[in-house]
Amino acid sequence: MIGEFEYALITAAVRLGDAAYGAAIREEIAxxxxxxxxxGALYTTVDRLQTKGLIETxxxxxxxQRGGRAKRMIRVTPKGAQAARAFYESVLRLSRGxxxxxxxxx
Amino acid sequence: MGIDCRLxxxxxxxxxxxxxxxxxxxxVEAGESGWRGLFAxxxxxxxxxxxxxxxxxxxxxAFGLALPASxxxxxxxxxxxxxxxxxIRLGLFRLTGISVGSGxxxxxxxxxxxxxWAWTGGFVVGxxxxxxxxxxxxxxxxxxxxxxxxxxxxxxxxxxLLLFLPPAVxxxxxxxxxxxxxxxxxxxxxxxxxxxSIPSWSSKGSWIPNWALSWPAWxxxxxxxxxxxxxxxxxxxx
Numbered sequence: 001m002i003g004e005f006e007y008a009l010i011t012a013a014v015r016l017g018d019a020a021y022g023a024a025i026r027e028e029i030a031x032x033x034x035x036x037x038x039x040g041a042l043y044t045t046v047d048r049l050q051t052k053g054l055i056e057t058x059x060x061x062x063x064x065q066r067g068g069r070a071k072r073m074i075r076v077t078p079k080g081a082q083a084a085r086a087f088y089e090s091v092l093r094l095s096r097g098x099x100x101x102x103x104x105x106x
Numbered sequence: 107m108g109i110d111c112r113l114x115x116x117x118x119x120x121x122x123x124x125x126x127x128x129x130x131x132x133x134v135e136a137g138e139s140g141w142r143g144l145f146a147x148x149x150x151x152x153x154x155x156x157x158x159x160x161x162x163x164x165x166x167x168a169f170g171l172a173l174p175a176s177x178x179x180x181x182x183x184x185x186x187x188x189x190x191x192x193x194i195r196l197g198l199f200r201l202t203g204i205s206v207g208s209g210x211x212x213x214x215x216x217x218x219x220x221x222x223w224a225w226t227g228g229f230v231v232g233x234x235x236x237x238x239x240x241x242x243x244x245x246x247x248x249x250x251x252x253x254x255x256x257x258x259x260x261x262x263x264x265x266x267l268l269l270f271l272p273p274a275v276x277x278x279x280x281x282x283x284x285x286x287x288x289x290x291x292x293x294x295x296x297x298x299x300x301x302x303s304i305p306s307w308s309s310k311g312s313w314i315p316n317w318a319l320s321w322p323a324w325x326x327x328x329x330x331x332x333x334x335x336x337x338x339x340x341x342x343x344x
Binding site: 021022023026027038039040041043044059062065066067069070071072 | 124125127128129130131132133134135136146147149150152153154157
């Protein structure tokens with residue numbers, strides 16, 4: 001089972017598609033969740049997910065707005081998509097019947 | 107370029123080249139230059155270091171080998187220096203016509219064992235903890251500096267304590283270059299070191315430091331490149 005931040009990273013990478021790389025994923029996570037994501041947290045998680053075979057990474061092209069430096073591109077593998085789906089479904093199952101307005105089970 | 111940007115560039119040298127490229131690019135793109143960039147780079151480096159220590163290998167190399175072995179090898183270096191000094195004195199006696207046993211074989215045996223223990227220990231430290239080898243080196247050097255400062259034997263130079271360092275450094279270097287040695291070489295080395303240390307087993311209590319210094323040699327045997335006859339020809343089958 002993957003963790004919450006791992007799920008956020010995989011989901012952001014899937015949403016970005018071919019444009020998924022470090023800075024774009026950080027921006028996506030910050031925009032959607034409202035929480036900032038440090039470079040340290042991002043790249044250590046990227047490495048962990050890659051070791052687990054949940055994502056693939058490779059060095060992309062360099063662009064002028066990056067000071068001529070290359071991007072680390074990220075792609076979610078079928079195994080990664082499956083792990084993210086399992087996490088999502090477990091959260092759904094766990095939340096079923098919970099009334100957040102009253103803080104009780106309906 | 108401001109000092110903060112310079113420091114960020116210097117700190118980024120701590121990262122792997124490809125990761126440095128991606129991280130510096132991300133910082134430029136996100137407009138996080140200056141001190142924030144510096145803290146981001148240092149934060150990533152710190153996380154990487156912490157990640158390395160979630161494995162047992164750096165702990166074994168640093169606290170199970172480098173630290174205790176440096177104390178033991180300093181003691182043994184002193185013993186070898188003392189044996190050398192006695193051999194020189196006996197040699198002088200012989201020159202004056204007094205017939206005394208040489209003690210050369212004991213000196214040679216101790217010197218070989220010292221080099222072997224230091225080399226195998228260094229090799230294991232280098233091969234087991236490549237990326238944390240600087241911590242092991244610091245833990246090994248700290249006792250050396252402590253003992254150098256407090257060394258009070260007038261007949262011997264304080265640098266006698268460091269006799270083990272050249273073979274140990276050589277071993278670390280080889281350990282970083284090659285992960286394991288050939289099985290035959292490792293077995294001969296381990297057997298020779300164990301056999302040469304047998305005479306000292308008679309001394310009460312010395313078998314513990316002996317085995318504390320001998321296990322790296324047997325670790326090399328356990329992790330050596332096994333020949334085909336030992337693996338049952340598995341390599342051929344593959």
